[in-house]
Amino acid sequence: MHRxxxxxxxxxxxxxxxxxxxxxxPPPVQPGPSAARIPAGPPPVQGFAHQAxxxxxxxxxxxxxxxxxxxxxxxxxxxxxxxxxxWEQAQGRGDTNFAPVMFQFDDLSSPTIAxxxxxQTPEVIVRVxxxxxxxxxxxxxxxxxxxxxxxxxxxxxxxxxxxxxxRQGDSVGEPVLTGTLTIGDRVFEGQSFTWTGGD
Numbered sequence: 001m002h003r004x005x006x007x008x009x010x011x012x013x014x015x016x017x018x019x020x021x022x023x024x025x026p027p028p029v030q031p032g033p034s035a036a037r038i039p040a041g042p043p044p045v046q047g048f049a050h051q052a053x054x055x056x057x058x059x060x061x062x063x064x065x066x067x068x069x070x071x072x073x074x075x076x077x078x079x080x081x082x083x084x085x086x087w088e089q090a091q092g093r094g095d096t097n098f099a100p101v102m103f104q105f106d107d108l109s110s111p112t113i114a115x116x117x118x119x120q121t122p123e124v125i126v127r128v129x130x131x132x133x134x135x136x137x138x139x140x141x142x143x144x145x146x147x148x149x150x151x152x153x154x155x156x157x158x159x160x161x162x163x164x165x166x167r168q169g170d171s172v173g174e175p176v177l178t179g180t181l182t183i184g185d186r187v188f189e190g191q192s193f194t195w196t197g198g199d
Contacts, residue, residue, distance in 0.1 A: 042155065044132075045143055048092060050084045050100070051136035055167075060177055060193035068149055068183055070109040071126055076154070076177075076193060077102050078135065092130065101135060101142055103128040103152055128152045140177065150184035156193075166195045 057080040066073035079087075079100030087100050110124035126146060134141040142154040156179025163176040175192035182188070 042141070045134045045141040046132050048088045048130065048132065049134050050088070052081070054081075054135070054137045056135065056137070058195050058197045060195055063173075063175055063192040063194060064188075066181065066183070066188055066191065068105075068186065070107055071105040071149065072108055074104045074106045074125070076140075077104060078140070084135075096129075097127060099127075099129040101130050101133045101140065103142075103144070103154070105149070140179070151182070153182040155179050156181075156191075163195065167197070 056078045058078060060076040060078065062073050062075070077100075083100040087094060092099070105126040105128070106122040107124035107126060108122060110122045112120040113123045115121040126148065128144040128146045128149065130142055130144045132143050138158055138160075140154060140156045140158070142152070144152045146152060156177050159176050159178065162171065162174045165171040166174060166176050173194050176195045177193040179191060180187065180189050181191045
């Protein structure tokens, strides 16, 4: 009898403890919203490399204005095989004012002078030479630096059909190259370029 009383008392004590703490399991913790994943872009271009045998020589003119204060983008120049080879053999330590891939800006605050075509052009130009580039018949990747503009970076893709038409003279003013141009902290997305072979 005494053993039964002790057993009933212990059972009542356990029930009281369970009533105080609750027997239901807590709801599962819902995961919070995950941070949006930023798509990884292409790795930074390094060194100097081009696809041998490509025919890309010419001047690529911006379709829309790119201007940083008094410096206005005139064109992107892409050279021929000889220019690429010479630059890459010298690893960029050759001519300090010309490269097979470079961006040229006109200083609109400078006086104008006559150019070889009989027009007027600013006397002062700024050429941004490459610290690295990668060029093929499908892409142009470029990074360079200028004391005034800061870092200049371009990630562009050719429009093959348009480029072929432009080279054959079948189109005028059709964009042949498009991409993202970054100058300092300014980003020009969807920047397009037409093509001319020069004189």
